[in-house]
Amino acid sequence: MKAGFFEANGRQMSRGAILLLMAPFFALVIFAFLYPLGSLLSLSVLEPSPTLTNYERVFDNPIYATVLYRTLRMALLVSLLSLALSLPVAILMANSRGPKAVFLTACVLLPFWSSVLVRTAAWSILLQRNGLVNEFLQGIGITSEPLRLLYTQGAVVIAMTHVLMPFMVLPIYGALRNIPFDYNRAAAICGAGPLRSFWEVTLPLAMPGILGGFILVFLTALGYFITPSLLGSPQEMMIATLISQQIRENLDWPFAAALVGVLTLLVTIITLVFSKVFRFERMLGARA
C-alpha cells in the first residue's frame, strides 16, 4: 500500500466541503461520547460540591484499593498468558503458506467473530462442578472431589485470555509478515543460527506488534465487564463489576463516576505513552 492510511491525495476539496462531510461524524462523537463521558466525569469532581473526596475514597478505602490492585494484577496476568499463547501462533501463521495459512487464520478469526457471551457461557459449562474440566481432573487422579472452579479468579483469567487472545495474535502476525525474508537470510549468511537470527533480527523488528498487542489486551482487560461479572466471585470483584454495583445497587453516582475517572485516566495515560506502537489500522484492519 502506498502512503499512509489517511494521507491526503487527489485534488483537494474546499474547507467548507470538508467540514460539511465531517460534520455528521463529529456530531455523533459529541452526542454519544464526549458529552456523556464529560458530564459523568464532572459528577465525580462536582458532587456534592467541588471536591476530590470521591477520588480519595477510591484510594483510601482498603476494599476499593484492593479491587484496583486486583484489576491491575489480573489484567497483567491475562496479557502475559495471551502473549505466551499468541507469539508461537503468530510465528507459525507468518511462516505458513497455502491451505495451512488459511486454516490457522480461520482458527484465530472464528472465535474473534463469535459472541463474547457464548464463549463465556461455554467456560461456565466447562468449569461447572460436574463439567468436563472437573471430570478430566478426577479422571487423571489430580483430585478425588470435584473442585470449585467457577466463580474464582482463575476462571476469569482463563476465560478472559481465551476471549482476548486474538487481539494479540493479529498485530504480532501483522508485524512478522512485514519483515522481509532477506533479513533472516542475511543473518544466516553472516553465520547466525535460526535461534540467534530469531532473537536478534525477527524479535526486535516484531517488537512494535508485540507491544501493541500486549497493550491492547491489557487495556481491554482492565475495563472488562462481561466475563468477570459472569464467571467471577462477588467477593473478588474487578473494577468494572464494582462500577456496575455502585450504580445499580448503591445508586452512588459520584463515586461510580470517580471509579470511571480512575479507569479512564489510567487507560488514557497508557495509550498516550505507547501511542507510537499503536497502529490501530493494522489491529482493526486485521480483524477483517
Place this chain on the structure above:
Amino acid sequence: MNPRSLLLNAYVYAVLAFILLPIFIILPMAFSETTYLTFPPQGVTLRWFEEFFGDSRWMAATWFSAKIAALTAITTAVVGTMATYALVRGARTMGTIFQAFLIGPIVVPHIALAVALYLFFQNTGLSGTVFGYVAAHSIIAMPFTVFTVAAALSSVDPALEDAAMSCGANRFNAFRLITLPIILPNVISGGLFAFIISFDEPVIAFFLAGIRDKTLPRMMFDDIEQNLTPIIPAIAVLLTVLSIVVLLAAALLKYLADRNSTAREET
C-alpha cells in the same frame, strides 16, 4: 520436519485446541434432550430451537437487535465513508482530531462509555430507544468501518477523479460515478462488521436496557446469569452460522474488489 519446528507446531495446535474447544463443546449441546447442560449431549432434538423461535420474548429481542444492528451498519457506512473521504481529499489538521475521536471510544473501556450513556440517556428519555442504541453502537463500530473504507480509498488512484472532473463532472458526481463503485465492496464489508459488532454488543446493552426492549445479548446475559438453559447453545449455533455467513460475504467482497483492481491495472 526438524525437532524445533515440530515443537512449535505441537505447541500451536495445543493453543488452537484451547481456542476452539469451548466453541466445539457448546455447539452440540444445542441438540441435547436434557434440560441441563452436560457433555456429551444426550440424544438429538430440535426442541431448543423451537423454544427459541416460539418464545415471543426471545423473538422480540432478536428483531430489536437486528433492527438496531441494521441501522448501525447504515449509519457507520454513510457517516464513516463521508468523513474518510473528506480526510483523504484534504483535511490536514482535522485528520489528527478525527483519528483521536475515532480511536477514543474504543480505547476508553466499554464500561465507562456504557455508564456515561446510561446517565445521559436516562436524563433525556433515550434509554431503551432504537435511536439511543444506534448512536451508542455507531460510536464503537465506527473505527472498524472507517479503517475498512480507508483501506480501499487510499488505494484508489486520484487521477481517475481528476479526469472525470476535467471532463466536466462536479466533485459529487466524480465521487458517485467513479470512486464509490470502486470502494463499494469495502463500504459494504465495513457495514457488515458494524452489524455484527452491534448485534453482539453486551456491555452497553446491559446498562441501557429498560424492562421491556431488551436486546438479544441482554436476554442472553440474564439467561446465563440465572439458569443457563440449552437455549444459549441453540443461540450459539445460530450466531456462529451468522458470523460465518458475514465473514464469507466479506471475503467474497474482498475477492471482487481485488479482481476489479487487477482488471483496472490491466487495461
